[in-house]
Amino acid sequence: MSNNPHFLVMPYPILGHMNPLLQFSHVLIKYGCRITFLISEYIQKRVKIPSDDDAGSSKIDFVALPDGLDPEDDRSDQPKVILSMRNTMPPKLHKLIEDINNGLDFENKISCILVSKNIGWALEVGNNLGIKGAFLWPASATSLASYYSIQTLIDQGIIDSQTGLPIRRQEFQLLPNSPMMDTANLPWCSLGKNFFHHMAEDTQTMKSFGGWWLCNTTCDLEPGALEISSQFLPIGPLMEATDDSNNKSSSFWQEDTTCLEWLDQQQPQSVVYVSFGSLAVMESNQFKELALALDLIDKPFLWVVRTGSNGNNAYPDEFEGSKGKIVGWCPQKKVMNHPAIACFVSHCGWNSTVEGVCGGVPFLCWPHFSDQFVNKAYICDFWKVGLEVERDHESGLVSRGEIKKKVEELVGNEEIKARSVKLKEVTLNNLVEGGRSSKNLDKFINWTKDY
Template sequence: MSYPHFLVMPYPILGHMNPLLQFSQVLANHGCKITFLITEFNQKRMKSEIDHLGAQIKFVTLPDGLDPEDDRSDQPKVILSLRNTMPTKLHRLIQDINNNNNALDGDNNKITCLVVSKNIGWALEVAHKLGIKGALLWPASATSLASFESIPRLIDEGIIDSETGLPTRKQEIQLLPNSPMMDTANLPWCSLGKNFFLHMVEDTQSLKLGEWWLCNTTCDLEPGALAMWPRFLSIGPLMQSDTNKSSFWREDTTCLHWLDQHPPQSVVYVSFGSLAIVEPNQFNELAIGLDLLNKPFLWVVRPSNENNKVNNTYPNEFHGSKGKIIGWAPQKKILNHPAIACFITHCGWNSIIEGVCGGIPFLCWPFFSDQFINKSYICDVWKVGLGLDQDENGLIMKGEIRKKVEQLLGNEDIKARSVKLKELTVNNFDEGGQSSQNIEKFINWAKD
């Protein structure tokens, strides 16, 4: 039997690379051949992961067009550089791979399908010109993907401005059937500026060259979004298949032994993902708020640069005697540890999927983009968490943190719903589950 050869190409940030790497492992376990494209810059940061997966997945690299000293947290700069410098290099790479068949491999060595994440829709144009099939693996929720697909309708209905994407007036809308009401100010592009909005309009059009739009979600989590367009295909939760995660920072596994010393459902876990930045005043409130809990806490304070120096200064009043602070976490293992009581999160989709699969209640602290939509699902639809409210200065105060943690941990209904949602979600990846069937469907499509 001939299996397809996938070239998998994530946008080069951790929140995109992880789900595409996890999906690559799933495809490889089904017998597919995988070539995984990363930037030369990230190759140096992912050496241990590449060494670990080298037998299952072949890694190839291309330059991102930026200088070594450039700030790669400047997403508009990265997006523009990739678009300007990489298409011709990608075209040549695919041709080189497809021309290097040997007699033993035959056509099986040729790339049959390109899988990309968002922000690089142009890559599907390259594949299309070469006669190669394409698909999108969206790294966020299906609902956020549906919101970008809905931009023309939102413009036609006068809900958003065609040039900026900003709402024309203050109102709440229901973006999709069976989805929560949302403030138009919280549409995913509103906090990211006009240029990002215009980029996403263009990118979404290019992504339509992908016959399938794969989503790391399930029909139980987002039925309204998945029912909207035939090309949406749920394949989650991908993290069920994952043993090791790619990471740009060294994971501190000492926290797992530390968790072993604590009773079940006693530790508050705090992590805001790989991009969100907590400003100094807010950092102080969070630190003191965690102290006020008088409970054990595990807090991820991410290294702020390549030299692993943290630029946050802890307030003098902070003791942290009941807590453990680490630079980066083996998050999936943490969220499946019996000692964890709740998860204070930025509501990034990968973190939400991991929390749901751990059966953990959430305390929601969204920063930007789709994180506000995700909060609505957690609090208003699935009802497995609570939101944190800002004061008149836009700060989440220490007293609010303590109050909401106590409310959450005292709510037995939320705990019960969290466990039930875990069962519903994980079952999709079991043999015969909806996501497993959809992955088989996708592989069979790529074979033809």
């Protein structure tokens, strides 16, 4: 087998999975690895495939397979997408791998399949072809540990074995040296019992066929979670290892880079950055409160408003927006490291959390669903680098006054700022030569070569 492994990289087809696996592909390329990157035909038609001008993309072969759904099907229905892929794609993947390998000499054949969650079945396909498998978890290691612990949670009477829902609402500590978790915020609770059973099955498949469970984290960020299994291998933070040029991108979505020029015109630590990731949709009244809060705050703002992310609601008539810049998507890693950023109003998705930590930026936490509540607990309670917004008990909204108050409190808190800078330093130290994540990457690459 060649000293330069050939990876078939297969993310689940949503942006929060595709971008981390693309970023990790760039890391693998720096180690001399060859990458074939598999996406669905539906996604292929709707995203910006990184070109030869982007980071490492000239060394990535992009291929596509159908996901089994019709063009008009609702792909925001994640359980539907998961089931369709699992039912229709395995034989297609088997044939694709055979076709790729038949065109290559022995030393260049696919040597490892790397997947994200929801498609553990792909590792079994690879195993049947004699190909090693590994798994990159796009969320926190703590959320991965919760899936890993499903049977333990059932045995302890914390969740129901049929639905995955809590027997009763309570706070519990999943692991030593980690924040308390609310049973209502277990990452599968809002997605239905079919998704729960899928993830229980997917986790068992990964235990059987996934040699390493790679995590975009560090021992400093999530020490307790990484102790749950010797399969967990922290290789983060990915973002800093991949983005070494201001002109290169590792995103499947078109980024509006004019925001960087705008940031260059702002004072240091003056800009409130607002982004809720690739999935969250904001209800119209809440969108209005946020818009008017940004007018009220005596600071410029950079606000990412995805098409459709506000339910296609119009901006309120009284919204001026003159102090800010609104974009559809932005190069967030670069934004996080721009000296003009004062704080990050965030949904607390894990990719955004890692990027904020690596920018040394304080967080105003506004979690929406799934593991975002646990990530908020790390930010506010464990690392102590952020504050959380509180909803009005009567309206259920986060008011404009609450947003303004918390932003002002956050940017005026020198202790939080200092802890944010220190956490950045500690986190990035994992990537230097001899750092723990750097050593783990070496371990993983050498494992793929060991035949």
